Amino acid sequence: MTLLTAKPINYLVNLSERDFVRKKNKWLPKIKAWIDENNPGDALIPFSVALEERLVKMSEEEKIAEGEALGLPKGNPSALGKITTHGYSSLQLIRYFTCGPDEVRAWTLRKGLKAPAAAGVIQYVPPLHT
Numbered sequence: 001m002t003l004l005t006a007k008p009i010n011y012l013v014n015l016s017e018r019d020f021v022r023k024k025n026k027w028l029p030k031i032k033a034w035i036d037e038n039n040p041g042d043a044l045i046p047f048s049v050a051l052e053e054r055l056v057k058m059s060e061e062e063k064i065a066e067g068e069a070l071g072l073p074k075g076n077p078s079a080l081g082k083i084t085t086h087g088y089s090s091l092q093l094i095r096y097f098t099c100g101p102d103e104v105r106a107w108t109l110r111k112g113l114k115a116p117a118a119a120g121v122i123q124y125v126p127p128l129h130t
Contacts, residue, residue, distance in 0.1 A: 008090040009042045011035055012083065020048035020079075021070045043086055047079035096122060 011031065019025040023046070032044050055063050055078050067077030088094065092111040096118065097104065107122050 009039055010083070010086055010090055011042060011044045013044060013046045015046050015048050017048045017050045020046060020051055021072065043090065045079065045083055045086060047083065052078060052080060098122060 013025075013028065013031060015025050015028075025046070028044075028046065035042055035044055055066065055076075058066060060076065063076050063078065064074075067073070067075065070077065088108075094109050094111050096107045096109050098107065099105070109118050109121055113121075
């Protein structure tokens with residue numbers, strides 16, 4: 001028996017740094033039209049691997065300055081936050097954070113999960129003190 005499922009798709013389009021900054025590319029409207037025709041409601045997220053590669057080596061202050069120099073919206077110009085946030089949202093997932101003296105952990109849970117079911121996912125074992 002073969003079961004199929006339908007999940008939302010996030011289409012990531014790698015643009016040159018120049019096209020990403022301009023938010024223009026000759027293929028973007030064609031890709032968007034195809035998505036709207038074949039998978040209405042799915043997301044199209046443009047980003048630039050070249051820019052991300054440069055940003056990853058910078059401090060937060062340098063990233064903000066670089067974004068301002070490129071004319072991008074205020075804050076960190078990286079698209080990675082948007083990609084992960086949109087991915088979680090489209091899959092109906094949330095993050096739940098726990099912290100202890102030695103560790104902070106983010107747990108991925110299904111949105112709307114009740115506490116008893118979430119407890120099965122969040123496994124915290126306190127350290128033994130002797």
